[in-house]
Amino acid sequence: MATAFGRALHIPSCSLSLVCKNVSKPSFGVAKLPWPAQAGKARTRTRVMVTRAQLRPTWLPGLDPPPYLDGSLAGDYGFDPLGLGEDPESLRWYVQAELVHARFAMLGVAGILLTDLLRVAGISSIPVWYEAGAIKYEFANTGTLFIVQLLLMGFVETKRYMDFVSPGSQAKAPFLGVEDSFEGLEPGYPGGPILNPLGLAKDIKNAHHWKLKEIKNGRLAMMAMLGIFVQASVTHVGPVDNLVEHLSDPWHKTIVQTLANSSS
Structure with a gap:
């Protein structure tokens, strides 16, 4: 995912991997990344809002499905608020x-x-x-x-x-x-x-x-x-x-x- 996102923003995937340590994760799956420094320019830090790409659709966009609902079941949209399927x-x-x-x-x-x-x-x-x-x-x-x-x-x-x-x-x-x-x-x-x-x-x-x-x-x-x-x-x-x-x-x-x- 980092490679695909880096290509979209013309950023090398290695740059993303270096800044991943400083990523903060607010609610609804939105991450804040510092903009990588460019050669010959003063180092600046620009906050970029990045929406994490969902590997599959969920019943409520932005929410991560529970780990036991991996999308292999037909009609699995990660909906299990009571945790009935943990076993x-x-x-x-x-x-x-x-x-x-x-x-x-x-x-x-x-x-x-x-x-x-x-x-x-x-x-x-x-x-x-x-x-x-x-x-x-x-x-x-x-x-x-x-x-x-x-x-x-x-x-x-x-x-x-x-x-x-x-x-x-x-x-x-x-x-x-x-x-x-x-x-x-x-x-x-x-x-x-x-x-x-x-x-x-x-x-x-x-x-x-x-x-x-x-x-x-x-x-x-x-x-x-x-x-x-x-x-x-x-x-x-x-x-x-x-x-x-x-x-x-x-x-x-x-x-x-x-x-x-x-x-x-």
Whole structure:
């Protein structure tokens, strides 16, 4: 970094190395360097503000990420204010937990918006999303649906956890011969023709670009789910209903007026 900066200011890198001992480091990653003396001129000391080049973007510009977040993880912007990832094993578990929650959130947002749009448009009589769980379905009773969901999700989550504990172990012990269709790539990325039909990330070790896209969209979906939860609690209608109401009077039907009216 010193060499690159020295070239930018036409200063030899060795000059920078000589003055590095006198560098003071104020907050926000700004360093103050004395200007090196030039031959034939009186020695002067000019304070130059130098912003340290970031090797990678961080969640707050100017802050150095913690040492255990070295940028190797997809979507790593050095955000860990509580220090939850200091332990390597805990960090490994949190990475998988975030990935699963991100995927559930993306599915949840897509399902809520699609069903709400069909309901508001009058295409279907689907209930609003927060009442869907209380609806009685004709093809099966609630107890049966609960047991089936418990068995299916319990099986999948158990297999996922065992693969996390011992990566690749689940592909070695076939169950009904379906493991070959998932082609376990690495924990959290099963792949295969079922979960990766387009083959976008067959080389999962070098698929950082796709991993980054997925986790970014997943984090956005988690924030969207939080917004949908708050919106439903305050307005008692679906997100599409809120959007239609806002578009009908954009200057008066806003989040500010809605929150003000709900608190009064």
